[in-house]
Amino acid sequence: MTTTAxxxxxxxxxxxxxxxxxxxxMFCACPSPSMHSSPNSTVCPVCLGMPGVLPVxxxxxxxxxxxxxxxxxxxxxxxxxxxxxxxxxxxxxxxxQISQYDLPLCRDGWLDxxxxxxxxxIGITRVHLEEDTARSQHMTTQVGESYSLIDVNxxxxxxxxxxxxxxxxxxxxxxxxxxxxxxxxxxVGASRANMEQGNMRCEPNVSIRPLGESSFGAKVELKxxxxxxxxxxxxxxxxxxxxxxxxxxxRIVQETRGWREDIKQSVAQRSKxxxxxxxxxxxxxxxxxxxxxxxxxxxxxRMPELPNVRQRRFSERYGLSEYDARVLxxxxxxxxxxxxxxxxxxGEKGPRAKSVANWLNxxxxxxxxxxxxxxxxxxxxxAALAELLDLVDSGAISGTTAKDVFGEMFKTGRLxxxxxxxxxxxxxxxxxEILDATARVIEESPKAVADYKSGKETAIxxxxxxxMRETKGRASPDIVLKHLREKxx
Amino acid sequence: xxxxxxxxxxxxxxxxxxxxxxxxxxFSEQLSEILDYFERLRQVDTEDVxxxxxxxxxxxxxxxxxxxxxxxxKEDVLANAPIRDGDYFRVKVILEE
Numbered sequence: 174m175t176t177t178a179x180x181x182x183x184x185x186x187x188x189x190x191x192x193x194x195x196x197x198x199m200f201c202a203c204p205s206p207s208m209h210s211s212p213n214s215t216v217c218p219v220c221l222g223m224p225g226v227l228p229v230x231x232x233x234x235x236x237x238x239x240x241x242x243x244x245x246x247x248x249x250x251x252x253x254x255x256x257x258x259x260x261x262x263x264x265x266x267x268x269x270q271i272s273q274y275d276l277p278l279c280r281d282g283w284l285d286x287x288x289x290x291x292x293x294x295i296g297i298t299r300v301h302l303e304e305d306t307a308r309s310q311h312m313t314t315q316v317g318e319s320y321s322l323i324d325v326n327x328x329x330x331x332x333x334x335x336x337x338x339x340x341x342x343x344x345x346x347x348x349x350x351x352x353x354x355x356x357x358x359x360x361v362g363a364s365r366a367n368m369e370q371g372n373m374r375c376e377p378n379v380s381i382r383p384l385g386e387s388s389f390g391a392k393v394e395l396k397x398x399x400x401x402x403x404x405x406x407x408x409x410x411x412x413x414x415x416x417x418x419x420x421x422x423x424r425i426v427q428e429t430r431g432w433r434e435d436i437k438q439s440v441a442q443r444s445k446x447x448x449x450x451x452x453x454x455x456x457x458x459x460x461x462x463x464x465x466x467x468x469x470x471x472x473x474x475r476m477p478e479l480p481n482v483r484q485r486r487f488s489e490r491y492g493l494s495e496y497d498a499r500v501l502x503x504x505x506x507x508x509x510x511x512x513x514x515x516x517x518x519x520g521e522k523g524p525r526a527k528s529v530a531n532w533l534n535x536x537x538x539x540x541x542x543x544x545x546x547x548x549x550x551x552x553x554x555x556a557a558l559a560e561l562l563d564l565v566d567s568g569a570i571s572g573t574t575a576k577d578v579f580g581e582m583f584k585t586g587r588l589x590x591x592x593x594x595x596x597x598x599x600x601x602x603x604x605x606e607i608l609d610a611t612a613r614v615i616e617e618s619p620k621a622v623a624d625y626k627s628g629k630e631t632a633i634x635x636x637x638x639x640x641m642r643e644t645k646g647r648a649s650p651d652i653v654l655k656h657l658r659e660k661x662x
Numbered sequence: 663x664x665x666x667x668x669x670x671x672x673x674x675x676x677x678x679x680x681x682x683x684x685x686x687x688x689f690s691e692q693l694s695e696i697l698d699y700f701e702r703l704r705q706v707d708t709e710d711v712x713x714x715x716x717x718x719x720x721x722x723x724x725x726x727x728x729x730x731x732x733x734x735x736k737e738d739v740l741a742n743a744p745i746r747d748g749d750y751f752r753v754k755v756i757l758e759e
Contacts, residue, residue: 235724
């Protein structure tokens with residue numbers, strides 16, 4: 174079999190929707206529902222789409238969108254407006270969605286992603302603001318009759334749509350873009366940006382074309398993607414599917430396909446041979462928005478330091494490795510925790526910063542991961558970690574003990590000095606207790622003692638370990654080793 | 663400017679309205695009249711008038727402070743539900759074409 178030399182290039186553009194972190198909804202003052210809100214408990218005539226109601230723009234939502242646009246290096250035009258997008262679906266209460274058509278709040282930006290050690294700049298076409306729809310759940314009765322249950326709580330929540338240019342060339346790049354975008358959204362406090370919880374959603378547009386070709390192939394829009402991994406898997410699958418269709422002489426039709434996680438395939442949903450007919454027109458109930466320079470500058474002044482800038486500063490100011498700085502700045506709360514702790518520990522900041530980083534990226538991260546807890550929700554606070562580091566630094570407790578104390582702090586939220594005092598964990602500097610433990614271990618481990626005496630140097634490691642266990646890690650291994658060697662001759 | 667039968671049917675389908683043959687004839691006439699009126703408006707010289715998306719002179723009308731207010735009581739919310747199913751509205755499944 175000969176392999177023909179046509180190679181294909183993948184072209185991906187991403188539409189990302191992110192729910193904004195506001196206390197109230199986009200066009201009415203209903204509270205934003207929590208995950209525990211019961212169905213239809215956070216709604217009013219406006220978000221129920223009752224006739225005769227009047228929407229009013231939540232200014233905070235507009236500010237969060239502009240701040241996101243600034244973080245994505247967008248231009249903020251001086252004038253923006255809302256439009257009606259008309260379509261019928263049971264989760265759309267009014268028969269139209271208030272969205273933005275030709276005058277979005279932000280446009281022409283970019284986001285840098287790191288891919289295999291290289292920086293790639295991905296264009297952002299626009300960022301606009303709209304309202305979320307109600308949630309529908311499809312059900313089937315025992316006799317096979319289908320119906321839907323509608324919960325209107327989500328209706329009217331502020332939803333930001335971020336549209337990228339078709340600049341992404343692989344599933345890996347799409348994943349890197351989504352990860353970076355999620356990080357930025359969380360940093361600026363615009364969204365929880367959690368795909369599993371549905372407050373960040375993405376719809377990749379995927380096409381392929383022969384390498385070197387400058388026009389685009391027919392694109393397929395992928396829906397029903399509920400995690401970063403689904404996005405990656407769905408794009409991989411879709412690229413493979415399109416390649417097979419074309420190589421077997423077929424043609425790709427422009428359509429919407431849904432990702433089916435259960436069978437790991439995309440399946441056709443509807444053909445898009447004809448453009449959607451949404452009949453957009455300016456929302457007559459909402460006056461236009463004039464976005465003054467001064468307002469944009471004021472929003473910019475409130476914008477937190479962004480992850481890339483912060484990572485660079487961590488490396489330079491604290492002398493951290495690239496790895497440490499990157500991991501610490503992955504989330505704003507972890508980076509904040511780091512800086513708060515460094516500010517509190519006594520002694521020279523440089524070496525301290527390194528040990529704070531070690532704790533945060535080591536034991537602390539491991540325990541947080543195991544419990545699925547975010548650092549800001551942990552009962553360990555920066556002051557407590559600083560206190561623990563000071564205890565180690567002053568020699569009051571050993572490094573091994575510190576790990577145990579930290580475990581206790583993590584579980585109970587108690588302060589390290591208190592735990593050390595109560596459990597008698599101070600480092601054993603001298604001797605009587607260590608000597609006793611050494612004697613006991615020698616007596617109870619005749620085999621290891623014999624091995625050591627017959628020249629097996631490794632046997633002494635076992636004995637040191639036993640003494641450490643006897644003293645609950647409070648002895649210094651060096652001192653134990655010295656004692657053992659003296660005793661065994 | 664007159665609207666074709668197909669155009670009227672298309673608009674009716676988008677609005678989910680069923681039309682009889684008589685309706686279609688009637689609406690194509692009435693809708694055409696509305697379009698004619700816009701044609702007349704088009705004759706006005708708007709050379710020196712900046713385009714606008716809104717007829718009111720209002721701008722930047724906000725709800726400030728992002729303060730939530732109590733929502734509607736759930737019993738009121740569901741009072742007019744065609745079919746209530748627990749705390750939900752129950753509706754027919756609509757499949758996309």
